[in-house]
Amino acid sequence: MLGIAFEGCACRAAFHAGVAAALSEAKLSFSLSAGASSGSLCAAAVAAEKGIQLPTMWRELAGRNVISLRRLLWNRSPFDMSHIVRNALRNNLGSLDLRTFPTEALIVATRLRKLDRIVYSSHQESDLIEPLMGSCFFPILYGRPVKVRNDWLLDGGAIDNMPVEILAERGVTDIVGVVTSHEGIVNKTQLRKRWRPSVHGAKLHIIKPSRPLAIKSWDFDVDHMNQAIDEGYRQGRLFVGQ
Numbered sequence: 637m638l639g640i641a642f643e644g645c646a647c648r649a650a651f652h653a654g655v656a657a658a659l660s661e662a663k664l665s666f667s668l669s670a671g672a673s674s675g676s677l678c679a680a681a682v683a684a685e686k687g688i689q690l691p692t693m694w695r696e697l698a699g700r701n702v703i704s705l706r707r708l709l710w711n712r713s714p715f716d717m718s719h720i721v722r723n724a725l726r727n728n729l730g731s732l733d734l735r736t737f738p739t740e741a742l743i744v745a746t747r748l749r750k751l752d753r754i755v756y757s758s759h760q761e762s763d764l765i766e767p768l769m770g771s772c773f774f775p776i777l778y779g780r781p782v783k784v785r786n787d788w789l790l791d792g793g794a795i796d797n798m799p800v801e802i803l804a805e806r807g808v809t810d811i812v813g814v815v816t817s818h819e820g821i822v823n824k825t826q827l828r829k830r831w832r833p834s835v836h837g838a839k840l841h842i843i844k845p846s847r848p849l850a851i852k853s854w855d856f857d858v859d860h861m862n863q864a865i866d867e868g869y870r871q872g873r874l875f876v877g878q
Contacts, residue, residue, distance in 0.1 A: 637667045640682060641800045644673025644793030646774075646853040647697075648816040650861045653690035654868025655814050655843050655875075660687030662876040665739065668808055670799040672744040672792030676771040677725065678814070683741035685759050686729050693728040697721070698861040716779070718769060725765060732765050734758035738749045742806075744792035744799045745784075753795045754787060755802060798822045799821035799875040804838040805808040811840050812875070816864075818845045843875050 640659075642652050645731050656678050669709050671679030697720065719837035725732065734741060740869045741758035745767060756767035770782035770789025777871050796802075815834050817821050820842045821832050833840060 637808045638810045638812070639668040639670065639803040640666045640679070640804075640812040640814065641669075641798060641803055642671035642678040643711045643815045643822045644671070644675045644791070644797045645679055645816045645822075646674050646848060647855050647861070648851050648864065649674035649678060649854060650691075650851060650864035651816045651849060651868040651871075652814050653694045654865040654870070655872040656682055656690045656868075657865075658869045658872025659812075659876065660685075662778075662873075664876055666812075667738075668740050668742060668803055668804055668806055669857050670742040670744065671771070672797050672799055673774075674767055675774055675798075675814075676741075676743045676792060677746075679741045679743065680725075680732065680734070680764055680768055681729055682830070682878070683734050683737055683739040684729050684825040685739075686733070687735065687837075689728045691826060693724050694861055694865060695858075696724050696727065717777065718773075718782075720790070721772060722765065722769060727769065729862030731763075734764060734769070735760070735762065742799065743767045743771050744796050744802070745773075746790040746791050746792055747783070748788040750768035751795070752787070753792075755799075757816040779861055793823070798833050800835045800838075800840060804835045809838050811835060811838050812843060812851055813840055814843045814868075816845065816849055818848050820844045837863070841875070843871050845871065 669679040669682040771792040
C-alpha cells in the first residue's frame with residue numbers, strides 16, 4: 637500500500653505543489669494522503685485527483701496583499717489569509733466532498749481544548765473546507781479561529797508537522813514523504829526540535845529539494861514561489877524516473 641505525507645511549512649509548500657503536479661502527471665496513485673497545516677491542502681488535492689492544479693493555486697496566492705483593513709473590522713485581524721486560502725481552494729479544487737474518491741486524505745489539526753491531535757478523513761467529511769482551514773489556522777494571520785462541530789482547531793503542525801506515523805498506523809507499507817529542507821530534516825512539531833523523518837513498519841521515501849529553497853515561510857514573492865514550484869516539479873519527475 638502506497639501513501640504520501642506532506643510537511644506543514646506555510647508558503648514553502650509551493651515545493652509540494654510542484655511535486656504533486658509531477659506525480660499526478662505520472663499517474664502515480666496513493667491509497668492514503670496526509671498533511672498538516674499547508675501540507676494538508678496538498679493532501680486534499682491529491683485525494684481530489686487535482687494535484688496537477690496545485691501550482692496554479694499557489695501562483696494565485698503569490699503576490700497577494702494579505703493585509704486588509706476591511707477584514708480588520710470583520711475578523712478582528714488585519715490579515716486576510718483565511719479568506720484568500722478559502723477562495724483559492726474553491727477556485728482550484730472545486731467540491732471538497734471526496735467521500736467517493738479512491739484516495740483517502742487524512743487532515744491533521746490540533747484540538748485547542750486538549751492540545752492534542754485530531755484527524756479528519758475525506759471519506760467521512762461531506763466538505764473538507766473547514767477541517768482544512770482549521771489545520772492551517774495560525775493565530776493573527778487567519779483571523780477568527782475555526783470550529784468543526786464541537787472542537788476549536790489550531791494549526792496541525794503544532795502537534796504533528798510531518799504525519800508519517802498515521803499512515804503507518806493505517807497499514808501503509810511505502811510512504812512518500814515530501815519535505816522542503818534539502819537536508820531532509822523537518823520540524824517534528826512547531827514546538828519541538830528538528831527531526832529526520834522515520835517510521836516503524838514502513839519504508840519511507842523522501843522527496844526533497846536538491847538545494848536550499850529561497851522561499852521563506854511567509855514569503856509571497858512571485859519569483860520565489862515559482863522557483864519552489866519548479867524545483868518540486870523537477871524532484872517529483874526524478875522520483876518517478878522521468
